[in-house]
Amino acid sequence: MLSITGLAKRHGPHQVLHDVTFHALPGRVTAFLGPNGAGKSSTLRILLGLDRATAGTALVDGRPYRALRDPLRTVGSMLDGPGAHRSRTARNHLSWVARAAGVPQRRVDEVLAQVGLAGAGRTRVGRFSLGMGQRLGLATALLGEPRALVLDEPVNGLDPEGIRWIRGLLRGHADAGGTVLLSSHLMGEVAGVADDVVLLAGGRVVAAGLLTDVTAGHASLEDAFFALTTTTEATR
Known part of the structure; x- marks a missing residue:
């Protein structure tokens, strides 16, 4: 389980996150989601031990990422594309990561x-297309x-076949008992695979729960997104 509490x-003088609390559960x-600048990347970076919180906790299976004994076996992540020189x-990059993490070649x-x-x-x-880099x-x-996947914009640059493939990959991982935390701006694709939704705006959670609950009263996830985030941003 991925657990964010009071983050x-x-x-400096800018408050990026305000008491952010949510959970991403196994099997789901x-x-x-959130507009640019909402604080999604800051939250994910803290969860993955790349930044420190001013307050609150971000835990993977009850531990901070930095305290995990085998982090790559516990949570796999993609925040900034391939992350390779x-x-x-591609083979050399993966081989190097495997050796560093003690993963069989x-x-x-x-x-x-x-x-x-x-x-x-x-x-x-360097010769890869954007979609190949995402893969x-x-x-x-x-x-x-x-057991857990944390992915930021994983379908960026993928063609329709690739988008369909990753939808099946994420659904399959969750159906096998794994945890998936997915950040994306493609509302239609998100609505086709997500069980739960956490909506961030202005550094605050403005909605969280089942996809059906968050979208209740709206024609689509996209409509719910704009209604909830626009109201929040207007009152900041």
Whole structure:
């Protein structure tokens, strides 16, 4: 389980997060949504140990990320695309990550095949299209066979076939008992895969719960998103 409780973050005089609290549960896909600047990236960075909170906690299976014994086996993440140096090949990048994390090298070929890059393992990352880079980022997230996935805009740059594929991947991970926390601006795709929704605006949670509850009274998730975030932003 991914647990965010009373999370606050301040950058100088600017309060980025205000008492953010929500949970992402096993067996479910949780969509983490909000406008640009709402605080989503700050929340995810704190959860993954890349930044520190001013107050509150962000825990993975009851522990801060930095305290996990095998982080790559516990939570796989993708925040900024592939995260690989442009001069490395896809295979070299994954092999290096596997060695650093104590993951068997057999997983390199397995995840390359899983994300549709089996024929591009020897290609340098600098030659990848945006969609191929996204697939490599997903391969890195899946390398340790983690119980939880934390993904920021994973469908960015993917073609329709790729979007359909990742929808099945995330649904399958959750249906097998895994936890998925997904941030995206593509409301239609999110609505097609999410069980739960957390909506952030102005650094505050403005709605959280079942997808059906958050969208109740609205024609779609997109309509609910604009209604709830526009009201919040207008009152800041």
